[in-house]
Amino acid sequence: MQRALIYTGIIVIVLGLAWPWLHRIPLGRLPGDIMIDRPGFKVYIPVTSMIVISAFLTLLARIFRK
Numbered sequence: 001m002q003r004a005l006i007y008t009g010i011i012v013i014v015l016g017l018a019w020p021w022l023h024r025i026p027l028g029r030l031p032g033d034i035m036i037d038r039p040g041f042k043v044y045i046p047v048t049s050m051i052v053i054s055a056f057l058t059l060l061a062r063i064f065r066k
Contacts (some may be wrong), residue, residue: 027052 015022032048 028046029050030046030048030052033047034043034047036043
């Protein structure tokens, strides 16, 4: 458990330091992401972005598992 917390903290720090470059990645604005914007009502469903993130995390898990 201690290692998992340390690794999580390191990942959060790295993502925080890399944020100026990470916000340029078009995740959240991909074709297939659903956005309904009406007066007084806004819904955002990032379908395509979540599929891309899931595929990337699955690939990382398979690489580090071996």
